[in-house]
Amino acid sequence: MIHRPPGALDPLLRSGLVFAGTRDPARPGPGNALVTALELAGLDLWGTQLVVLSACDTGRGDVPLGQGVYGLRRAFLVAGAETVVTSPWKVEDETTSALMELYYRHLLAGRGRGEALREAMRALRQHRPHPYYWAPFIVAGRDTPLRGLTAGDEARVTKGPAGVEPFVPAP
Secondary structure: OOOOOOOOOOHHHOOEEEOOOOOOOOOOOOOOOEEEHHHHHOOOOOOOOOEEOOOOOOOOEEOOOOOOOEEHHHHHHHHOOOEEEEOOOOOOHHHHHHHHHHHHHHHHOOOEHHHHHHHHHHHHHOOOOOHHHHOOOEEEEOOOEOOOOOOOOHHHOOOOOOOOOOOOOOO
16 A cells, blocks of 8 residues: 555556657547556556567656556556566667567567567677667566467568677577
8 A cells, every 4th residue: 555645646647658649648538649557557458468668768657665666567567468678768769679679589589578688688788888778678577488479470570670680599
């Protein structure tokens, strides 16, 4: 139970997502594509294996004493997502794109969700040694490989990102 002073906002109201096509997030109603973390926490995402929020600051939120971070990551986990990937800081577009492509290659090759991100980070670190570039994401939840992949799934990802060698699975 979180104890808040009277009139204090729920910390899950201080995080959210704005989807493309939104008009005015301050005006509720049709055309408003703002969804709060509190609303996301109320979704039924049981069976959702992976949520990746590869934008800036998606891992941030309020930190009530002894409760951990209240934000998007918690909202998706409460809603039932098995694994959530977020960033606690601003990310650079080009290296994030390369990192995510490597991450998905490792996932399609059957690696665990956390292991796949670690391997992608290691590969990117060879080209961009500062942690700002290769370490901007955190995995929370299950580390098992994704269920339901087939042998042809890895072949669907064919092009390597600029400056990063394409992932080649070990024999």
